[in-house]
Amino acid sequence: MSSINRKRIARNTALLYFRMLLIMVISLFTVRIVLQTLGVEDYGIYNVVAGIVVMFSFLSNTMASSSQRYFAFELGKEDYLRLKKVFSISLMVYFGIALVVLLLAETLGLWFLNTKMTIPPNRMEAANWIYQFSIFSFLITIVTIPYNAVTHCISARVFFF
Numbered sequence: 001m002s003s004i005n006r007k008r009i010a011r012n013t014a015l016l017y018f019r020m021l022l023i024m025v026i027s028l029f030t031v032r033i034v035l036q037t038l039g040v041e042d043y044g045i046y047n048v049v050a051g052i053v054v055m056f057s058f059l060s061n062t063m064a065s066s067s068q069r070y071f072a073f074e075l076g077k078e079d080y081l082r083l084k085k086v087f088s089i090s091l092m093v094y095f096g097i098a099l100v101v102l103l104l105a106e107t108l109g110l111w112f113l114n115t116k117m118t119i120p121p122n123r124m125e126a127a128n129w130i131y132q133f134s135i136f137s138f139l140i141t142i143v144t145i146p147y148n149a150v151t152h153c154i155s156a157r158v159f160f161f
Contacts, residue, residue: 042123
């Protein structure tokens, strides 16, 4: 392995650790502020309801990695017409996935939230609002995956080559 590659790996590793540390500090700071603002009961409701949706973020990360693989392959072949076609297909697939998620979230998810979860009756409206905004956020994340993946591939290509 050449010294340039070792330096690049060391630099990327250091930047990833710095990013992780920065995100951890920001998260700890914002949790404290949100807890003070919402109070204990509302913060708990927020964590449970939004946590269900956030739990599926692993799915969006996996989908982004999958898309990046196909985009990188077409970029490597420098077949930009095929890249455009792969992007269009992936965008349609992700819109389909978002539609299925919306259907399941608005039927099964709302049923579970309103019937199976133990939430004080006076906070049920807030829980439903949090749930709706969490679902909306997750849908936006799903739909933007192809854009983020292709941007990541192109920026990596420019940065590393």
